[in-house]
Amino acid sequence: MNTTLPAVQDYSQLAVDVLGKARQCGATEADVIVVDGRNLSVQVRLSAVDRLTKAREKRLGLRVFFGKRSASSSTSDFSKSSLDQLVADTCSLAKAVAEDPVSGLPAGDAYAGDCPDLDLFDATDLSTDEHIALAKRAEAAALSADPRVSNSEGADFNSSDGRVVLANSHGFVGDYRSSSFSMSVSPVATDPSTGGMQRDSWYAIQRAYARLDSPESVGSEAARRTLRRLGARKVPTCKAPVIFDQEMAGSLLGNLCGALSGYALYKGASFLIGQLGQAIAPEAVTVYDDGRMPRGFGSRPFDGEGLPTRKTPVIERGVLKSYLLDTYSGKKLGLASTGNASRSVGESPSSGPTNFFLVPGTATPADMIRSVKRGLYVTELIGFGINMVTGDYSRGAAGFWIENGELAYPVEEITIAGNLKRMFLTIETVGNDLEFRGRIASPTIQISEMTIAGD
């Protein structure tokens, strides 16, 4: 059976045609984004196929300006009549909203001239059966790791590729292709003495298939992470140092991105307002946003407005050097765009990270754990207890209790609480273990003290 989907297309001409229609309708400026993608996702559970999903989708997003008024729209219907209707509807929508003095496209000379190849696309075309076989191998490695791995929420293998075309009324037309290959495994382990169950998971994701970890290594890491949670218990309420593993440190960096977004800042909804040029972390902390990292998950040659991406020092030796800005939020703050416009089809741009990471230090995670007499090593956080306006932070956590420099036992049903502003200021150690498994990445970090609520 032929399992190949039709290749994604270059919709540059379509984008230019829609811009022409918008101009005919009286729009003073406009931009169009077209995305076209396909994906194949296979989930297996207990060695049998559980779910197979295959799709091809495309979508066109339009933004029009009538002077200082603007509106956005999107559709999956590319027929001429439907697009004509969309342009007309969007123009009347724009006329119905208020004038916004800051609105408009970036000035004409700022657009990305070069379109460097960032190695984002790998043409490897895996068949459905190959997807199934890879997912089965990953799950089998987890299931055979230990007799206590008793069940499974499944393993999946996904591949996708797509194209993005962006064009605007200033004559900018750019496009790029990208691909992604990923797998994940979610085993369930049972404690033979209590019958209590735990689940955890592990995953791998790459732009290029050849760079992906082996299914066996992903499966056995998933099993290791699940097994180590068996027998977890609460700890008494206390204040103690907290070590965030790579993944959880990454989530803190994600919170930092939220607070650095130009939109949060100009709305007064960020705890980092007015901190530019101030020390917001110790000297050991340097953070970059790099939109042109080869094969990066946040990489792209131009941002959501067509401006060139770049490498921006965000925090240098603890001092806040830059926010993450697009043209609009930059103007609101009296600053220039940093090439961080993110654009989802059908929305006006917002600002967000490209590849955002904390520069690694020298300590190994083992060194960091050894340095703690009594404290917590966090490997999972759940819930949404973060107030971006104040930085107040309170989340459910699971991980390990550290006693005299060693992981003593797994813990769960506890919370960790503090304030993000204070947490970044009191980062004590930055680990040496930076790895990218997404657009935001961090090595292990240690925070000097947080409140842990348990028994």
Next chain:
Amino acid sequence: MPAQPNTDLTQFGLTEQEVQHTLGVVKVRDVDYADLYFESCLSESVSMEEGIVKRAVKSVSQGAGVRATAGEKTGFAYSDELTKRDLEIAAGTARYIAQSPQGGQPVPVTHCVKPVRDLYPAQTPISEVATAERVDLLNLIDAEARRYDPRIKNVMASFNTEYKIVMVATTDGRMVGDVQPLSRLQVTCIAEENGNRQMGTFGGGGRMAFAYYHEQDRYKHYAREAARQAILNLSAVDAPAGVMPVVLGGGWPGILLHEAIGHGLEADFNRRKTSAFSSLLGKRVASEACTIVDDGTLPFRRGSLNMDDEGTPTSRTVLIEKGILRGYITDKLNARLMGIPLTGNGRRESFQSIPLPRMTNTFMLAGESDPQDIIRSVNSGLYAVSFGGGQVDITNGKFVFSASEAYLIEDGRITKPVKGATLIGSGPEVLTKVSMVGHDLKLDEGIGTCGKDGQSVPVGVGLPTIRIDQITVGGTRG
């Protein structure tokens, strides 16, 4: 779009023959069941900040999902093109899970019918309400919130509407369609005083007409509540940390039920025996005072549906009766594999996603206690009335939900407001510690969205005032 829309195939430019043919392509020998889901969705959003309505967004989407199940296997494909050829390709992909030869006999289906119930009688789509009227509503909200207190420095308000037409054709020979309106008005205020900045959020909505937001001055209520919360938080003190009695107010704090037990009672996790509730049917999982239902049949509610996304009428399912676990919520696949009743909870975010067992409106029935007596019964604890989001680990049952408006209870009296804090507990245990249930059942205002497997669907929750004798509160004051 017409005021009385079609729920028939002409909406999608298809004929009955094409539908029967596509079902025939997917229904090969080893396929137990297959369905086609057609969806057309128009959504619009207007939003304001800094006193001006500056954003308007419109989105049109249309497509079909084709699904086949064989034993525990599901094959699924979708397409945003609705030609016979595209549907054939999708059907060919969906049946890949069944290793049987190509079929091709068309599957007969009925003419398209409407569900028996009509919980949200066809109304003028809000998209036909002039944009200017929606803009005016947001301007009124801005004025109302700023009038509440001069310390309100910014008001962000948004009004979102969705108008969805769905049709399901199944290999059981049924074809049924529904028109599902949905809207939501949300207000966020930022208050500032001496460098102290705080936020308050409030909103509401459901499957009703635009007039709802003006009736009983609802929009004013939303604006004032968001402003009141922001101002209140200016004087909030650090929340306590540790195990203590907690009183939850009525309405939205019902998110407790959604996280602590609702997800754990979804049939898929229980069929796979990966839920902390998997072996607890018929067992005590809550105190005698707790009876909890999932009810998709409440008129106009955000979580309600005439039929679920597999064409099954929604229903009222008793999950917990006087503390005893009675049932799971099911979709077709899991009800069939487990041999348990179909409850009409097979829901999907869109044609691009597969149906899963999902909640509708989940709430606890009223008890007999006076809410004032419940508060008076606590010496030292927390009174929480408003929450942000929550999350649960289905397998070990640990769940969290985060308070956004809460107060200390000291000597039986509500005293100081406290900063937001996350509450954490264990699903199968927390409700056994509910010692008092108020007579004041309240449903939420209609803002809830539930995420599972990357799919978001609108849901509702409800709760009377209750007392939980012991739960861990994640504040900073140890």
